[in-house]
Amino acid sequence: MATTTAALTISSSDLVGDALSLTTTNTLYKAGRTIGLDQTTGMTKVYLTSVSAIDLFPALVEGSIAFTGKTSWVYICNKSEDESEYALITIGGINIGRLYGGDYLWMPWSMKESVNADNHHGDIEIAPSVATGMWFEWTCINEGTEWHAADLAIS
Amino acid sequence: MATTTATLTLSSDIVSNALKFSTIATLTDAGGSTGMTQAAGLTRKTTSYASESVIDTTILYRADDYTTNGANKVYIKNTSTTPGEYFTIYLTGDRGGETHTDTDALTELGRLYGGTNGDWAFFPWNAAGGTKEAFTATFADTWAAGDTFTFDGVTVIAGGSGLNENAAGVDAVQFPNWTTSVSGAVVTFTSRTSRADLEIDSTEAVVVTAGDGSAAIATTVTGTKSLSDIYIKPSVETSMTLEHMLFYE
Numbered sequence: 001m002a003t004t005t006a007a008l009t010i011s012s013s014d015l016v017g018d019a020l021s022l023t024t025t026n027t028l029y030k031a032g033r034t035i036g037l038d039q040t041t042g043m044t045k046v047y048l049t050s051v052s053a054i055d056l057f058p059a060l061v062e063g064s065i066a067f068t069g070k071t072s073w074v075y076i077c078n079k080s081e082d083e084s085e086y087a088l089i090t091i092g093g094i095n096i097g098r099l100y101g102g103d104y105l106w107m108p109w110s111m112k113e114s115v116n117a118d119n120h121h122g123d124i125e126i127a128p129s130v131a132t133g134m135w136f137e138w139t140c141i142n143e144g145t146e147w148h149a150a151d152l153a154i155s
Numbered sequence: 156m157a158t159t160t161a162t163l164t165l166s167s168d169i170v171s172n173a174l175k176f177s178t179i180a181t182l183t184d185a186g187g188s189t190g191m192t193q194a195a196g197l198t199r200k201t202t203s204y205a206s207e208s209v210i211d212t213t214i215l216y217r218a219d220d221y222t223t224n225g226a227n228k229v230y231i232k233n234t235s236t237t238p239g240e241y242f243t244i245y246l247t248g249d250r251g252g253e254t255h256t257d258t259d260a261l262t263e264l265g266r267l268y269g270g271t272n273g274d275w276a277f278f279p280w281n282a283a284g285g286t287k288e289a290f291t292a293t294f295a296d297t298w299a300a301g302d303t304f305t306f307d308g309v310t311v312i313a314g315g316s317g318l319n320e321n322a323a324g325v326d327a328v329q330f331p332n333w334t335t336s337v338s339g340a341v342v343t344f345t346s347r348t349s350r351a352d353l354e355i356d357s358t359e360a361v362v363v364t365a366g367d368g369s370a371a372i373a374t375t376v377t378g379t380k381s382l383s384d385i386y387i388k389p390s391v392e393t394s395m396t397l398e399h400m401l402f403y404e
Contacts (some may be wrong), residue, residue, distance in 0.1 A: 009164075015159050026270070109267060110243070
């Protein structure tokens with residue numbers, strides 16, 4: 001069984017009156033169990049030169065209920081050194097937020113399929129703010145996902 | 156300027172070549188190097204319901220209260236020690252024109268399960284609110300001292316016959332769900348939150364006068380729902396506790 005741990009430390013000596021020092025760690029398990037997650041997309045490093053939104057991780061397609069409710073974790077980091085360059089992160093077309101240069105996110109992902117055919121409500125997408133080139137890293141660690149069939153028609 | 160850092164460390168033997176990395180983000184305002192100076196402090200919230208059938212969502216953060224497209228960051232952790240108990244995180248989303256079932260009108264982000272060390276998330280939030288409903292109340296005709304204007308659970312008693320004076324009196328009052336401004340005899344009410352379900356008329360804003368005093372109501376802005384409020388929903392009706400914090404501009 002694989003063991004994957006994610007730890008977060010948030011610290012500040014001057015944000016609030018008392019020093020902030022928050023540390024939390026968790027081991028990534030399959031949904032509702034204590035068996036470690038055993039699959040990953042691997043760490044991707046890319047240089048994007050377009051502001052067009054792209055799919056990082058496609059959600060389930062209609063009817064793939066075998067994967068519904070599985071656990072997935074997503075890491076995305078904007079590696080740009082220009083603090084004004086950002087990437088808009090969306091899920092199924094809904095804005096989550098902007099990752100400015102140096103920002104990252106770590107969040108669970110339900111890769112929820114749509115109740116309506118082919119809408120892909122759970123796709124995670126990013127759209128760089130500039131086309132002059134931005135570096136990104138991302139990975140997804142999960143307990144299984146649906147690999148789309150070749151030449152899948154998506155409306 | 157405050158200095159706040161968030162460090163993520165990930166280690167795993169999930170692949171043959173061990174995965175291990177650490178990344179540090181200094182939390183700054185959008186597009187600059189100015190340290191973020193505001194936070195909705197570390198909070199704990201316990202949810203509990205009478206039965207499974209009445210479990211409902213709770214709003215953690217309303218987009219209306221924060222800067223849209225700022226470099227806001229959200230931390231959420233499930234403190235439950237039971238592996239099978241989870242909180243689902245949602246954004247308001249926009250599923251206009253579709254048939255909704257259950258929470259499908261919201262956009263599901265993911266689930267935070269409990270356990271020895273509960274799941275946590277740290278993600279940006281663009282806090283996109285909607286449009287706040289607005290309407291005007293135009294004071295006219297004959298008013299007298301003792302006449303009343305009642306709205307949003309608040310009754311304002313006219314101090315005299317002056318239309319501008321009475322409009323100013325209404326503006327001076329604090330309404331629970333609306334803010335006000337005044338220009339002459341016209342009071343403009345603006346909803347404190349983005350909502351698509353408001354349409355105010357004289358059945359809600361009621362005038363009682365001895366004469367023919369009036370306060371004509373006219374909608375000036377039609378409200379829409381917020382687009383990215385953050386909701387959570389527990390998986391069980393028994394007590395579950397969530398920890399959360401927001402860093403914002």
